[in-house]
Amino acid sequence: MVLIGMMDSPYVRRVAVSMKLMDLAFEHRAVSVFRQFEEFRAVNPVVKAPSLVCDDGLVLMDSTLILDYLEQQVASPKRLMPEAGAPRREALRLTGLALAACDKCVQIVYEKEQRPAEKRHRPWLERVVGQANAAFAELERAAGKTKGWLQGERLNAADVVVACAWRFGQHYNYAEVPAPHYPALGAHSDRAEALPEFVSSPLP
Numbered sequence: 363m364v365l366i367g368m369m370d371s372p373y374v375r376r377v378a379v380s381m382k383l384m385d386l387a388f389e390h391r392a393v394s395v396f397r398q399f400e401e402f403r404a405v406n407p408v409v410k411a412p413s414l415v416c417d418d419g420l421v422l423m424d425s426t427l428i429l430d431y432l433e434q435q436v437a438s439p440k441r442l443m444p445e446a447g448a449p450r451r452e453a454l455r456l457t458g459l460a461l462a463a464c465d466k467c468v469q470i471v472y473e474k475e476q477r478p479a480e481k482r483h484r485p486w487l488e489r490v491v492g493q494a495n496a497a498f499a500e501l502e503r504a505a506g507k508t509k510g511w512l513q514g515e516r517l518n519a520a521d522v523v524v525a526c527a528w529r530f531g532q533h534y535n536y537a538e539v540p541a542p543h544y545p546a547l548g549a550h551s552d553r554a555e556a557l558p559e560f561v562s563s564p565l566p
Contacts, residue, residue: 363388366402367395367411370566372464372530373425374412376523380429382559383522384440426461429519442519449513456504456512456520459497460527466494467531470538491538494531498544501528505546512550517557525554533565 365381365388367374381388393402395409406413406421414422414431422428433441444450469490473482501524504512511517512524528551531539541548554560 363417364415365390366393366405366413366415368392368566369563370530370533371411372467372523372526375530375563375565376425376526377412377414377428377432378563379522379526379559380442380519381432382562383442383517384432384436386432386435426457442517442522444513444518452513453518453520456501457523459500459504460520460523463494463497463501463527463531464523466490466497467527467535467539470494471534491535494535494539495543498528498531498539498547502544502547505550511553517554521550521554525551525560529555529565 363381363386365374365378369375369378369392378388378390393405393411395402395411399409402409402411402413405415406423408423410423412423412425412428414428416422422431429443433443438445444453470487473487473490505524508514511521513520524547528544528547532541532551
């Protein structure tokens, strides 16, 4: 399998770290949706990262859908997503919050870096920043309730996406998402980022 996309995307990084944690062999091709648009389009005409080229050549996209497929490629003990009941529902809740935080942080980056300054709409940016912080505040409450990982002693899918979301937000939007407001998330991130699967998949 080949994972296409840059590690500065929290979605690409989420998939890469998860694949390593599940012991799934893959090749990573760091192709940018901006700087290498045509090269990316040759793989996936939609030019969406991450894209996963399966062993038979089929291309999947969207980190959640890719991981849904990959979870079925490994034995149950290696899966990261809880399989049923309340643990699965809570993992879905945390994942939804983390992905919302990612989406809003990406919008902040695009607003600051892709839109000309004279065309920025301040009320829109303030709204998006508020949404990002609302998502992180909910995750902070969850992280503050446990001394282990988010759902117990074993790291799972929610831990991965939350850590990737936090690292991305702090790398690009530390002014808009003040780290002192989120000490439990910071501690969770530090613990996750020390794992070899995260270390070997660095955000540039």
